[in-house]
Amino acid sequence: MRILITGAAGFIGFHLVKSLINCEYNIIGLDNINDYYDINLKFSRLSELGIVKNKIVDNEFIVSFKYDNFKFIKSDITENSILIKIFNEEKIDCVIHLAAQAGVRYSIENPQAYIDSNICGFINILEACQNYNIKKLIYASSSSVYGNNNILPYSVDDRVDKPVSLYAATKRSNELMAFTYHQLYKINTIGVRFF
Numbered sequence: 001m002r003i004l005i006t007g008a009a010g011f012i013g014f015h016l017v018k019s020l021i022n023c024e025y026n027i028i029g030l031d032n033i034n035d036y037y038d039i040n041l042k043f044s045r046l047s048e049l050g051i052v053k054n055k056i057v058d059n060e061f062i063v064s065f066k067y068d069n070f071k072f073i074k075s076d077i078t079e080n081s082i083l084i085k086i087f088n089e090e091k092i093d094c095v096i097h098l099a100a101q102a103g104v105r106y107s108i109e110n111p112q113a114y115i116d117s118n119i120c121g122f123i124n125i126l127e128a129c130q131n132y133n134i135k136k137l138i139y140a141s142s143s144s145v146y147g148n149n150n151i152l153p154y155s156v157d158d159r160v161d162k163p164v165s166l167y168a169a170t171k172r173s174n175e176l177m178a179f180t181y182h183q184l185y186k187i188n189t190i191g192v193r194f195f
Contacts (some may be wrong), residue, residue: 006030008029008046019031021070050067051064051065058074099121122173
């Protein structure tokens with residue numbers, strides 16, 4: 001199975017890539033390595049996966065020197081032409097979409113980053129799945145979608161239509177968009193509300 005993992009240099013992405021590599025899946029990792037937090041941490045994670053910082057070239061694949069079943073591309077999910085290249089060349093079977101602009105406070109300072117990555121980027125992922133007949137999509141949502149809900153413990157049955165940040169609104173939008181693509185194109189989608 002060939003799995004595309006976006007956000008591969010992030011905390012969750014890195015650990016997932018490492019785990020799936022050891023299960024002998026073929027993994028294509030994608031990350032834009034933005035500077036929302038220390039990029040040296042991201043490069044360190046990639047190094048542990050066999051991707052050398054000085055060999056990384058934007059929008060070009062690099063094969064791990066440690067794992068023959070892992071390759072990486074530094075790109076952005078908002079770059080639709082690169083996603084088309086990946087899906088054309090790699091014959092993806094499943095997408096695990098973890099890339100996003102994170103952070104509640106930063107969404108107040110820089111709302112456009114959230115629209116670009118979390119909305120435009122996510123629709124690019126959904127469209128690629130639809131256009132390349134990918135039927136398995138797992139994506140990152142957020143516990144932020146619960147907003148000011150005071151009912152504990154949280155439940156997937158709770159109403160989540162009153163977000164209190166733009167970040168939460170984009171993640172709830174992702175859930176609705178994924179549901180729509182499931183209904184229209186029978187893409188099996190699973191959204192994980194990380195805490």
